[in-house]
Amino acid sequence: MDLFAPLPTDDEILAAALDEIQVEDRANEFTRRYQLREEQLRQHRLNLLSKRDAGICESCDATEGVKLRPARTAYHWEGDENSDDNPNRDWMGCETCDQLDEEYWDEMWSEYNSGRL
C-alpha cells in the first residue's frame, strides 16, 4: 500500500460503490432471466403435454384430424422412450402440420445424408 497515495475522493468512492452495485445488478438480472427462461420452457412443455392430452395440434392448435404422429427426429436420447422428455417422442399433430413436418425433415435428412450438414 502506498502511504503517500492521495486518499480517494468522495466521488471516487461513490463511483466504485456504483460499479459494485451495477455488477451485482447484472448478476441478478442474469439470474432473473435464466429463471424466467426455465419457467417459460417448463410452461411450454406443460402446454404441449396438455395439448397432446386434449388432442389439440401442438403446432397450430387445430382440433380436426389430429392424432399422434411419429417424430422424424433422431436426437440423442438415452432415457426412457416413453418419457415426456424424450425429444423424439410422438407428437400430437393435424394433417397439415404433419405434412409440413414431413417436408421439413425430408429435406433436412436428405441434406444430412448427402453430407451437406
Ligand SMILES: [Zn+2]
Ligand atoms: Zn396443426
